[in-house]
Amino acid sequence: MQDPTFFPRGNGLTLQAVADLVGGTLGADRDASRLVTGIAALGEAGPDDLTFFDAPRYAADLAETRAGCVVVAQKHVSLVPAGIPSVIAKNAATAFATAGRALFPMAAAPTSPSGIDGISARAEIHPSAEIEDGATIEAFAVVGPRVRIGRGTLVAAGAVVGADCRIGRDCRIGAGVTATNALLGNRVILHPGVRIGQDGFGYTAGATGLSKSVQIGRVIIQDDVEIGANSTIDRGAIRDTVIGEGTKIDNQVQIGHNVRIGRHCAIVAQVGISGSTTVGDRVMIGGQTGVTGHVTIGDGAQIAAVSSVNGDVPPGARWGGTPARPVREWFREVTYLHEQALKGRSQRSGDE
Missing domain, CATH: 2.160.10.10 (Hexapeptide repeat proteins)
Structure with a gap:
């Protein structure tokens, strides 16, 4: 049996619409009319998905991504692989969240579990x-x-x-x-x-x-x-x-x-x-x-x-x-206690 899709994809957004929505600009691979209909993590995104990159520790995932578009800050644009479209935004995570709400508006707030509108006779x-x-x-x-x-x-x-x-x-x-x-x-x-x-x-x-x-x-x-x-x-x-x-x-x-x-x-x-x-x-x-x-x-x-x-x-x-x-005070105290613990451990090892 096929797994249910709780938040089905809608008509999607063009990359130009994404850029306009988040106050960003299209990157070097300008494909303004390309459509994205979903969102996904870098390593799981497919050609119809929007993803984002905002931390160098995920550079390996970015290098291998198959996403339809990556939302990225200007300082990270050079890391986007050739052939992968990008939207350049001031804050990539915030822009991605904004686009996500537009792509999946029903996921932004709880909906009626029963799917009804109006007042139930059993209320x-x-x-x-x-x-x-x-x-x-x-x-x-x-x-x-x-x-x-x-x-x-x-x-x-x-x-x-x-x-x-x-x-x-x-x-x-x-x-x-x-x-x-x-x-x-x-x-x-x-x-x-x-x-x-x-x-x-x-x-x-x-x-x-x-x-x-x-x-x-x-x-x-x-x-x-x-x-x-x-x-x-x-x-x-x-x-x-x-x-x-x-x-x-x-x-x-x-x-x-x-x-x-x-x-x-x-x-x-x-x-x-x-x-x-x-x-x-x-x-x-x-x-x-x-x-x-x-x-x-x-x-x-x-x-x-x-x-x-x-x-x-x-x-x-x-x-x-x-x-x-x-x-800063807390970190100094933690560092000092850690150093003292290491010294004590070293002294005990020497005594032995």
């Missing part, structure tokens, strides 16, 4: 909910009282939208998502299994044990935010949890109550951000990093993967390690 929708024309609500989705959902939004099978939530236009609420106590802007994507608006981890210790603190805040998710599968965002305790415009959050990220994340941040898988932390705009946090509560990470800061942040990070800083500190 559970409260009579007081307001749903604009053009929204899709799939079977077994639950939409609570006084919810408002904008046109073009998909609420996939098994998703739950709690009472009084607001969901903007052209959003994608994936299968099995739960969203409660939340206000979502436009073009928000919640991948399957995301949990939004549950109460945070708040307890006070007393003579008789732990006493639960109520959490009465909301989650506010601004326009163009994307949140990966099985990530969780707790509602605020006595103020709101906020995710800023354009921020992208990977799979399996935990964001605690009262956290405020700025605009256009990138937060990679398995990051945990404790309550009442403030993250500025354009911050990047590497995977498996832990951030303690009540700290501030300044605008433009970058945190290396597998770090532990337990204090404020200045704007524009690059920190890493456990505990996190400036990257």
Whole structure:
């Protein structure tokens, strides 16, 4: 039996159209009318595929590629084999991503698993909910009282939208998502299994044990935010949890109550951000990093993967390690410890 193709090829793009789309120019082998219909890695691309090259370590793959076109930066044009067309772009990876979205638009955001449009008769929708024309609500989705959902939004099978939530236009609420106590802007994507608006981890210790603190805040998710599968965002305790415009959050990220994340941040898988932390705009946090509560990470800061942040990070800083500190300082310490370990090993060998 033939394997299924989940994202079938469309009509494709001419190389001139690719160049125009990404703001690039055609290379020496100008074949403006040549058509590409797919995307692939350098070593796997065929004559109908677009690929890209942005790192010299893949030069051997580039030399052997059979791609229909390679997107490449000007500094790497000389490495493209003769006879292979190229599109020269300022940033090859970004340009390739742009072209990929045009070639496979259905892969850019979750689509209806059932393939339906409109409201399924098997959805559970409260009579007081307001749903604009053009929204899709799939079977077994639950939409609570006084919810408002904008046109073009998909609420996939098994998703739950709690009472009084607001969901903007052209959003994608994936299968099995739960969203409660939340206000979502436009073009928000919640991948399957995301949990939004549950109460945070708040307890006070007393003579008789732990006493639960109520959490009465909301989650506010601004326009163009994307949140990966099985990530969780707790509602605020006595103020709101906020995710800023354009921020992208990977799979399996935990964001605690009262956290405020700025605009256009990138937060990679398995990051945990404790309550009442403030993250500025354009911050990047590497995977498996832990951030303690009540700290501030300044605008433009970058945190290396597998770090532990337990204090404020200045704007524009690059920190890493456990505990996190400036990257140069961290590297010096790691190098020093490595050198000391080698010396100790050498001395032990000499004693023997």
